[in-house]
Amino acid sequence: MVLDFIGTIDSDDEEQILETPRAESSKRASAAGEKTDDLDADFNFDLGANNTEGVLDLWGGDEVEGKDAPITVDDIIARRTGKPLQSYRERKRRRDEGESDEEESGSEGDEEGSDGEDDEEEEGDEEEGDEEGMDVDGDEEEGDDDDDEEIEADSDADADSDSDASEVDAAEEARKDAFFSADPTATQTDLPSTFASMNLSRPLLRALTSLGFAAPTPIQSRAVPLALLGRDILGSAVTGSGKTGAFMIPILERLSYRDRGRGGQACRVLVLCPTRELAVQVEQVGKALAERGGLDVRFALLVGGLSLNAQAHALRTLPDILIATPGRLIDHLTNTPSFTLSALDILVIDEADRMLEAGFTDELNEIVRQCPRNRQTMLFSATMSDSVDELVKLSLDKPVRVFVDAKRHTAAGLTQEFVRIREDDLRSPSLLTLCQRTVRERCIIFFRSKALAHQMRVVFGLFGLKAAELHGNLTQEQRLVALNDFKAGKVDYLLATDLASRGLDIKGVETVINYDMPGQLAQYTHRVGRTARAGRKGRSITLVGEVDRKMLKAVIKQSQADQIRHRIIPGEAVSAMAEKLDDLKDEITDILKEEREEKAMRQADMEIRKGQNMVEHEDEIFSRPARTWFQSEKEKQTAKEAGKAAHAGTSKQAKDEPAKKKEKHGKYDGMSRRQKRRKMAAEEDAADQAASQRVSAAIRNAKKKARPGKITEPVKPAGKAKAKSGKKPGPKRSAFDDHEGMRAKPTKVNLSKKGKGGGKGGKAGKGKGKK
Numbered sequence: 001m002v003l004d005f006i007g008t009i010d011s012d013d014e015e016q017i018l019e020t021p022r023a024e025s026s027k028r029a030s031a032a033g034e035k036t037d038d039l040d041a042d043f044n045f046d047l048g049a050n051n052t053e054g055v056l057d058l059w060g061g062d063e064v065e066g067k068d069a070p071i072t073v074d075d076i077i078a079r080r081t082g083k084p085l086q087s088y089r090e091r092k093r094r095r096d097e098g099e100s101d102e103e104e105s106g107s108e109g110d111e112e113g114s115d116g117e118d119d120e121e122e123e124g125d126e127e128e129g130d131e132e133g134m135d136v137d138g139d140e141e142e143g144d145d146d147d148d149e150e151i152e153a154d155s156d157a158d159a160d161s162d163s164d165a166s167e168v169d170a171a172e173e174a175r176k177d178a179f180f181s182a183d184p185t186a187t188q189t190d191l192p193s194t195f196a197s198m199n200l201s202r203p204l205l206r207a208l209t210s211l212g213f214a215a216p217t218p219i220q221s222r223a224v225p226l227a228l229l230g231r232d233i234l235g236s237a238v239t240g241s242g243k244t245g246a247f248m249i250p251i252l253e254r255l256s257y258r259d260r261g262r263g264g265q266a267c268r269v270l271v272l273c274p275t276r277e278l279a280v281q282v283e284q285v286g287k288a289l290a291e292r293g294g295l296d297v298r299f300a301l302l303v304g305g306l307s308l309n310a311q312a313h314a315l316r317t318l319p320d321i322l323i324a325t326p327g328r329l330i331d332h333l334t335n336t337p338s339f340t341l342s343a344l345d346i347l348v349i350d351e352a353d354r355m356l357e358a359g360f361t362d363e364l365n366e367i368v369r370q371c372p373r374n375r376q377t378m379l380f381s382a383t384m385s386d387s388v389d390e391l392v393k394l395s396l397d398k399p400v401r402v403f404v405d406a407k408r409h410t411a412a413g414l415t416q417e418f419v420r421i422r423e424d425d426l427r428s429p430s431l432l433t434l435c436q437r438t439v440r441e442r443c444i445i446f447f448r449s450k451a452l453a454h455q456m457r458v459v460f461g462l463f464g465l466k467a468a469e470l471h472g473n474l475t476q477e478q479r480l481v482a483l484n485d486f487k488a489g490k491v492d493y494l495l496a497t498d499l500a501s502r503g504l505d506i507k508g509v510e511t512v513i514n515y516d517m518p519g520q521l522a523q524y525t526h527r528v529g530r531t532a533r534a535g536r537k538g539r540s541i542t543l544v545g546e547v548d549r550k551m552l553k554a555v556i557k558q559s560q561a562d563q564i565r566h567r568i569i570p571g572e573a574v575s576a577m578a579e580k581l582d583d584l585k586d587e588i589t590d591i592l593k594e595e596r597e598e599k600a601m602r603q604a605d606m607e608i609r610k611g612q613n614m615v616e617h618e619d620e621i622f623s624r625p626a627r628t629w630f631q632s633e634k635e636k637q638t639a640k641e642a643g644k645a646a647h648a649g650t651s652k653q654a655k656d657e658p659a660k661k662k663e664k665h666g667k668y669d670g671m672s673r674r675q676k677r678r679k680m681a682a683e684e685d686a687a688d689q690a691a692s693q694r695v696s697a698a699i700r701n702a703k704k705k706a707r708p709g710k711i712t713e714p715v716k717p718a719g720k721a722k723a724k725s726g727k728k729p730g731p732k733r734s735a736f737d738d739h740e741g742m743r744a745k746p747t748k749v750n751l752s753k754k755g756k757g758g759g760k761g762g763k764a765g766k767g768k769g770k771k
């Protein structure tokens, strides 16, 4: 690996990286009316960050009232340790205020002690770190040779097919040329530098100013004018560069000219998003713009986890803009009477490359099928692909590719750090060390699995680190509470799966940690894109194991050299943490067990209530029309699995291994030892029998092959091959031709009676041959 250009960080001095620009330059430039690439870093779309209740209302908050709030892991930990968890800021405030009741001083003492220790250690560690850093570099170089060999070998193989590949490339390029329109903005030197120069209406201009959007971002400068012309667009620009505005501004502008006369009311715009949280956010952006501009535009949010009835009711009022996740939208298209997309003018697919992946294919096809063909379609993503194969099914009309600064894959203000993990067992201790010493707040940590994210929350809790989880195993309310607690700074870490990797715009995220390297490059790009948004600075830290080296190379290849750093976490600190973690194993198991028991009790309670409800409201429940589903549960599951595999992009080995394990594990599940032994013996017998049958069959076949064939029978393999190749069969050959070099007399057989006649002829032939 080439680490020469990678700056090594071996102290915990973050100032250099995290000095957050207060967007002064941006503001100055905006004030002067200049065009600037810096976005308004202080602008916040988060209308509900500090108002959890308000946002919960949006999600049917009545279900989350405090009276029935479930016991959380934090509660269990607090109960067991006798110390409530506090965020970093709370701890700091208390320390500053000198609060010192016994309990607090205990926990603070620990923390301060460890802080102090860390500081002392750091100097020593630096040297150690340096040494280790050199060591790592050395190893990396060695390893790199191996990789280079592999790559060279690959390129050797490639060389043979170079001309084929270039033909394919040229063909693909030709297809793209035919499919896309040329982008008139690509070479345009006088792109609009202000919103006013885009000929937007006054109310919308007012709204933009009031939101602090002084000047359009590059993607907005290029995409908005095209979108206003009604063009189909394939838009791409780095994460956090204002793509939401790039489609929402022209939508609102176009809607202000809609027909409002009789029958003019209809659902005209549909924005599809892959996750509920992103849909909520897009709706907030649209609503904020509409409200600030006093625009008469109505929105409906169609996402899972919200009341179906409330959404159906909203749909009956024909809102102008629908923001939806695909599954819930199809549910409404199937079950909400008179709801159609027949009047749709604009379809937007946000995070379009994700939506084109396997898991969403069926749903997306169905939605597109129900949209009018003459609609305008806009696709956006930071990792948008322009592969024609994927796009043709969306029936686009000569779309324009608007790819801003296509060579840049990550935000300019992002510093990407990588920590080498030599043994997988050291991953968790490394993460904890990092969080205790360095990354103390405003951090999203991504995990490959929900279970791991959850387990880590318990561990974080035991170490006094306040965290929330965000993944698909939680109820919608829990997901939202987690998100809002993190936004409001009530928790310092958001432990998430890829559910949170795309689109979420959370102000002030300073650090993104990848507990493991994601399986796809696009996933990495979106994860680290949760920081360094809108012109701010931010940092990502990725723990890289040996198996992740290929992906690391790919990441480095797509990044600017000055963005990359090599971070070293002092080995001693990690070892000490590993020991502490080891000591806590039983405690962690007990907490998880206690949590499962709490959950089971709640579940039982819920079942009882459900039963009571059924009894009380039986008539009403059974009088409701049955809902129909677009896909059966099985189909849904298959699509989900396919989507997961495509999205995770895990190595084949990693994908196969769990499957193998499962099969092996499940085979004798639930059997007693005796049953298991019997079954194994029977299986062995059956295997032996099958093997001896195979041997006998092989002997029979060999003998058969050695016998001369029937006289009139064409030699099989040659005949088959000819038939396949479509060539005319030549004159029939006798089996003797091959064996004895002498030609047998042609025998007359009645070929019209194929089966029987042939058989007879065969027999006759055989008889003759024998004579």
Ligand SMILES: Nc1ncnc2c1ncn2[C@@H]1O[C@H](COP(=O)(O)OP(=O)(O)OP(=O)(O)O)[C@@H](O)[C@H]1O
Pocket (backbone or CB within 6 Å): 039, 040, 041, 043, 044, 045, 212, 213, 214, 215, 216, 217, 220, 237, 238, 239, 240, 241, 242, 243, 244, 245, 381, 382, 502, 503, 504, 505, 529, 533, 534
């Ligand atoms: N013209 C603008 N001026 C100032 N700030 C802006 C402007 N446009 C967008 N922003 C801000 O930039 C931030 C990022 O915008 P947005 O979420 O649309 O990014 P994105 O490109 O869609 O990111 P992702 O690829 O992660 O989905 C938002 O907080 C928004 O307030």
